[in-house]
Amino acid sequence: MDRLQAMEEKGSSLWRDAWIKLSKNYLALFGLGVIALLCIVSLLTPWIAPYGYEEQNLMLGATAPSLEHWLGTDIFGRDMLTRIMYGGRVSLMVGFIATAVALVIGVLWGAIAGFVGGRVDAVMMRIVDIMYALPFMIFIVLLMVVFGRNILLLFLAIGAVEWLTMARIVRSQVMSLRKQEFVEAAYSLGLSQWTIIRRHIIPNTLGPVIVYTTLTIPSVMLLEAFLSFLGLGIQPPESSWGLLINYGVETMEEYPWLLIFPGVTLSLTLFALNFLGDGLRDALDPRTSKD
Amino acid sequence: MALLDVNGLKIYFHTRDGVVKAVDDVSFSVDSGETLAIVGESGSGKSVTCYSLLDLLPKPPAKIEGGTALFDGEDLLSCSLERMQHFRGNDIAIIFQDPMTSLNPFISIGEQLIEPLIYHPDKARRLSREDASKRAVELLDEVGIVDAPARFNCYAHEFSGGMRQRVMIAMALINEPRLLICDEPTTALDVTIQAQILELIKQLQQKRDMAVIFISHDLGVVAGIADNVIVMCEGTVREAADTESVFYRTSDSYTKRLLAAIPEGAKTMANRAEEGQPLIEVSHLKTYFNDYSSPAARAEKRQVKAVDDVSLSIQRGEILGLVGESGSGKSTVGRSIMQLVPITSGSVSFNGTPISGLSSSQLVPWRQRMQMIFQDPYASLNPRMTVYQTLVEPLLYHGLANSNNIEQQVQQLMDDVGLARASMRKYPHEFSGGQRQRIAIGRAIATKPELIIADEPVSALDVTIQAQVLDLILDLVERHNLTMMFISHDLSVVRYISDRVLVMQRGSLIEEGKTETLWANPKEPYTKNLLSAIPLADPKSERERLSS
Incomplete structure (x- = not known):
């Protein structure tokens, strides 16, 4: 019994406590569940989708939801459920990969700039400013022209644009944190700079970072739709939620279900992400009450 | 009848964790020319009491549950907002603890001083800009700002802490209030500056025959200026008497503890300095x-x-x-x-x-x-690390413990600094200031x-x-x-x-x-x-x- 308690004591950490707190937050759990479900469905789509994504039935045309086609068909007679499932693969992948790229680069860049300060900070932040100043469409078009159209490159390109704001947010947080006495105390314990950044600085920047991340994922998904619309991203017959919505808008008056179903799916994802993000932010802050 | 008569004041805070009785049945009175000191430790309700007089409390969570505060016969707690705006600044003024944050950094001192005069709610009493400026310069001079006409156009950051507090006092006095509330006005100041500010407040009071309520945690500060003292603890009045009775003849156990806690006299422990090579x-x-x-x-x-x-x-x-x-x-x-x-x-x-x-x-x-203990126990502990993690860090980093005896070492440290072992998994915000400082001391001796x-x-x-x-x-x-x-x-x-x-x-x-x-x-x-x-x-x- 004593041994067990000792083990528990040792395991007690921010992340463990955060998980305990998160598991009591039903809204956040709902968000987590929805996202997990979407991810699983996307992974299994090739095996469970009722039709092929490019299976057309021009005779059928656009039909309202029915027993054969639960979410209806589009003007080429393609099954909407199938297209939304395939679209989710692209959208979720763009959302998560591009955001992860932005997250990693942004947090590290901002943390280092803010922590080291001085000239290093000035140079690093001027680079950010220059990147901001580049019109990002031209940047992405250039990348596409030079390296050819490649879905992975698209992820990287979007990520490479989205990290800028993250870096600024993290830097300002870190600058106020590094003056705090607990960081000085860590110095006087002899901890190395990297250990201090990892153990004392980054955990304290998590709140705004998580909130910004949950805001980045949807904006990245919409960015992909925009690029695809311009012919720079995904091309039909492949699909993504953003593209489906774009086409849905065109035929909104005649065939509303072409807009409603992809729209509802995207909104549901965004809600789930926001609930999860807020839950994580609260869970990772020990100062919010435990209940 | 006194100028201000507070009777049975009750202020409760309705929080998620239940009702906190911040002020519970507090009564006192102050008359013109009198200084009342309200003394207590943090959380005793001394500031809440005074803020309620000017309706400065955040409501909710605060709620006034009962009592009256008659100022010149009119109840401050139940009057309308317009009436309250009339009292604020005109009849009752307040000085806050931190002179840096209570001045607007973007507006010159002079502009801030004349603001209440040229935008006076009572149109008949509004002054022209020239008259107001003249009045402000006089007052700056009176509170001891050297070369007042030139300093009139300076900004807050161009003044030192003590000077800023003088400006704050001038600002409070600009409409000649009848009651001045000072909320720890010298706590953020150096000891020599503190003495000057105390003297200034006393002089200004005598000249204007004002009533002063002086809030402080420091009995030493109020000893020289207060006529009457009330000692508050956890929202209730522990003792209310004239200054000399409180200091010399108190019978209340809490007041006695406060007086005994003031560090006085020489060190009692023997000098242990060793001869030879200095450390x-x-x-x-x-x-x-x-x-x-x-x-x-x-x-x-x-x-x-x-x-x-x-x-x-x-x-x-x-x-x-x-x-x-x-x-x-x-x-x-x-x-x-x-x-x-x-x-x-x-x-x-x-x-x-x-x-x-x-x-x-x-x-x-x-x-x-060699290790260091820092001033602010709120800033010197990482808010996202438990006590255990905080204390383990130095031990593991310097290889002073291994996984078998670390638990025991941390417990030993907690015993050393007088913290309950059971609180090992808590985060810093769950502790009081004194306990946090114990954690910081534990980390330093680890x-x-x-x-x-x-x-x-x-x-x-x-x-x-x-x-x-x-x-x-x-x-x-x-x-x-x-x-x-x-x-x-x-x-x-x-x-x-x-x-x-x-x-x-x-x-x-x-x-x-x-x-x-x-x-x-x-x-x-x-x-x-x-x-x-x-x-x-x-x-x-x-x-x-x-x-x-």
Whole structure:
């Protein structure tokens, strides 16, 4: 019994406590569940989708939801459920990969700039400013022209644009944190700079970072739709939620279900992400009450 | 009938964790020309009581549950917002603790001063800009701002802390209020400035026959200026009487504890300083910072000489006090010894070995032998690490524990600093200020250091807690055979704890001596000034001092 308690004591950490707190937050759990479900469905789509994504039935045309086609068909007679499932693969992948790229680069860049300060900070932040100043469409078009159209490159390109704001947010947080006495105390314990950044600085920047991340994922998904619309991203017959919505808008008056179903799916994802993000932010802050 | 008559005031805070009775059945009265001091520790409800008079409380969560506050016969607690706006600034004015945050940094002092005059809610009493400015300059002059017409257009950051508080007082007095509420007006100030501000408030009051409510946590501060004192604790009045009865003849146990907690007199523990090789030797230390305060200073690469040619030594086992006012460079000396700031020139030796100029990896073994305790127990602990993680970090990092005995070592540390073992998994915000400082002390002694530099370790604590933490520090020094450098602006505390004292002014050491010798016979005028400015918890001698 004593041994067990000792083990528990040792395991007690921010992340463990955060998980305990998160598991009591039903809204956040709902968000987590929805996202997990979407991810699983996307992974299994090739095996469970009722039709092929490019299976057309021009005779059928656009039909309202029915027993054969639960979410209806589009003007080429393609099954909407199938297209939304395939679209989710692209959208979720763009959302998560591009955001992860932005997250990693942004947090590290901002943390280092803010922590080291001085000239290093000035140079690093001027680079950010220059990147901001580049019109990002031209940047992405250039990348596409030079390296050819490649879905992975698209992820990287979007990520490479989205990290800028993250870096600024993290830097300002870190600058106020590094003056705090607990960081000085860590110095006087002899901890190395990297250990201090990892153990004392980054955990304290998590709140705004998580909130910004949950805001980045949807904006990245919409960015992909925009690029695809311009012919720079995904091309039909492949699909993504953003593209489906774009086409849905065109035929909104005649065939509303072409807009409603992809729209509802995207909104549901965004809600789930926001609930999860807020839950994580609260869970990772020990100062919010435990209940 | 008194000017202000508060009766049965009850203010409850309705929070998620239940109802907190911040103020519970408090009654008092003040008349014109009288000073009432409300004394209590943090959380006693002293500020909440006064803020409710001006309807400055956040509602919700605060709710006034009962009572009346009759100002000139009119109830402040139930009057309309328009009526309250009339009272605010006109009849009742308030001065806050922090003169920096209560002035608008973007508007000149003069503009802020004349604002209530030219936008007076009562149109008949509005003044023209010229008349208002004239009035403001007169008042600035009266509160002791030198060259008031020229300073009229300055901004808040161009004034020192004490000057800013004078401006705040001028602002409070601009409409000639009949009641002035001072919420810890001198807590953020140096001891000599504090004495001047207290004197100023007393003078202005006598001249205008104002009523003053003076809120403070420090009995010494109110001894000289209060006619009556009420002592509050956890929302209730523990004692209400005239000043002399409270100080000399109190029967209340809490008041007695407050009075007993004021550090007074000399150190009771024997001097344990050993002869021979000093543990720390600092010679000709200079620590300069680049001055970025203005674009001109930056362009000229001006430097602030925070520490300018300081030499000192600390014997093994000694407790050395380092005193000085804010900006004297005393903290920078501590940080320079700890190698937390880069030094400009000079050297620091630990036990005969020079440690200044070592790289951060070369310093690691030395870091284990010297540790620091910081002033603010709210800022010096990582809010996202549990007590256990905080205490484990130094032990694991310096390889002083392994996974088998770490649990036991942490428990030992918690026993040492008087924390319950059960609270090991809690986060810093779940502790009070005093307990947090205990955690910080535990972290500092975790590596079994020889030297501890304590930078104002008790300044942020309530007086009863301060006494406990000081005793803990003395106890640990004795048990672990520590050498200590104790940095403080509070001379009474330094006297209570140190064997030897150094006095700093503007980056230089100006006087040094055995604690009691220095107290009895200070040589430098600056030291004399410092010593005579210490407020004593003795109304008779305080009054003499203020009137002289």
